[in-house]
Amino acid sequence: MCSFGKYSIAAVVLLFSVPVICQNILFLQTTPSKSHHIWNKQIFDRLYENGYNLTILSYEEEHSIPAFNAPSYTAWLADIPTRVTTMPNYASNFGPNMTFLERCWNLFYWTLDYFYRQWIFMSNEDGRVRELFGMNSSSTTQLEKKSEIVLVNMDFSMDYHQSLPPNVIPVGGLHISRQEQLSPDLEEFLDRPSKAVILFSLGTNVKSEGLGLDINRAILDAFVSLPEYNFIWKHGDPVSLGSLPANVFVRSWIPQGKILSSGKVRLLISHGGLLSLQEAVWYGAPVVGIPFFADQYQNVDKLVRAGVALRLPLPHLNRNSLTEVIQAILQNDRYHENMLQRSKWFKNQPEMPLDRAIYSIEKVIQCKGSLHLQSPTNGMTPVQAYGIDLLVGAFITLALVRKLVRHLLSSVNKLS
Structure with a gap:
């Protein structure tokens, strides 16, 4: 770890004893964010597999670059x-x-x-x-x-x-193709009979345990009131929730992509992070969005306008509102049908997004x-x-022509 003024930069060099093709790639990562290492790690791993030397400069040991959509x-x-x-x-x-x-x-x-x-x-x-x-x-x-x-x-x-x-x-x-594994207890929970599996995950930047005991209890009460559904909840402090009902599975970390790919999840309750929503669209799971900051509001709004999601504002989050929005989606097949169509559009590509990214870099x-x-x-x-100078020039030209015409007409009138 080396320090430049008040900024700390961790230099991580990936060295492996495999044949390389004598190409060195330097990654400069300027956004510290633990939630987005999933995205760029796919690029790192594939380039390494293809024989490149990688040097990564990051503001933290957890490598990251923004997984933001297309920033302004x-x-x-x-x-x-x-x-x-x-x-x-x-x-x-x-x-x-x-x-x-x-x-x-x-x-x-x-x-x-x-x-x-x-x-x-x-x-x-x-x-x-x-x-x-x-x-x-x-x-x-x-x-x-x-x-x-x-x-x-x-x-x-x-x-x-x-x-x-x-x-x-x-x-x-491009992060969707990453390899993940289900633990035996999670796999057993997914196989339990129920009307549907619902996944509740607020990513890594937003933590369920940080919402406070009252909201955590309201969320758990909503799950208890819907015993016909099985709930998987990503929560950093499962012990604080006390004893759990049989239809609720809580872990501090879950392989979200692998769970969604099982085909058994009919609803994702999410903070509106772009990576999570892309996984939901890819695997055809409608969304309840609870946005917190930045692009999450527009990410959720896009899916709401597409008819595949509902938005639940954080100040309105309680047992009744959460129960109502879950039932509103699961009792209306339109959301699932619309999301399956979006999934087809997303998957209908000549190559996987990661392959396209690596091809472009190479x-x-x-x-x-x-x-x-x-x-x-x-x-x-x-x-x-944008041709604004042309418009200004045209406006000035027209103004001058108008003034010249008026001057000429005035001169003619005086002569007559």
Whole structure:
């Protein structure tokens, strides 16, 4: 572990005694988040299997990169055209078909997002770069424009329409192919007779035990009131729940993907994390979303609009509301049917998302770059890229022509 100022960076070098193809890959991971190591670990493992040397720089020993959908800054990073009239900013709860007022707010969100990132956040990053590497270092804006390809964790089976340039590769769901195992007691619980299995998991950033004893008791009471269903609950402190009813299985960690792949789960109760929702869509399990922060609100809202989920706001979470929303989904086959259709769309791909990600990375390495795939607007300002300067020029030209015509007409009238 080495320290640069107040930032600690852990350098982890993966060295294995296997033949390599003399290619070295450096991963710079700038987002500390234990919940997202699942996503990037699939890339690490596959590249290692293919014979590459990997060096990973991370802010923590638990390696991580953001598993965020397609962050708003991707538009500036890879010159993705953003239609603010149809592409909701992640800070909003709008759908793609917005009213005039919603489009105005959406334009405000995107504009605020752009100016904050470009003029405040990136400026602060430039200061850190100069502090660490000298005053003559390249700016972060210049560095990010050198990106050859961008892998985005999205798929149009559950995400809004967005035009992507050829160097932006959608690889949503690449973590789904990871290998997991069911413990014997969990496998036995899944095999127990019931109307359906319901999985309750709030990921790793949000912890069930952190909700407090009252909410934990309300959740457990809701499970008890539905004895015809079997519940699997990811909870970091099972002992605090006391004795459990026969239809409730609690563990501090569960192989969520493997459980969903069993085909026995008819409902996922989730915090709205993107990886969890992608697994739910892939395996055809409707969702009750309890979002807490960041993109979770829009992630859940997308599935609600698609007719495959219901949202339960955290302040409204109690025994009755949880029971009602569970029954609302499980007693209406429409949610399951809609999710099965989404699952077909998600799975209908020429290759697995992880294979596509690895192919794209290796193609850049083998071809020594992919400049031919980059957008021609790279290096342009948004004013130039979206033709705003042309509109302003046209407006000024029309104003001058109008003024000239009025002057000529006035002169003719005076002569007559």
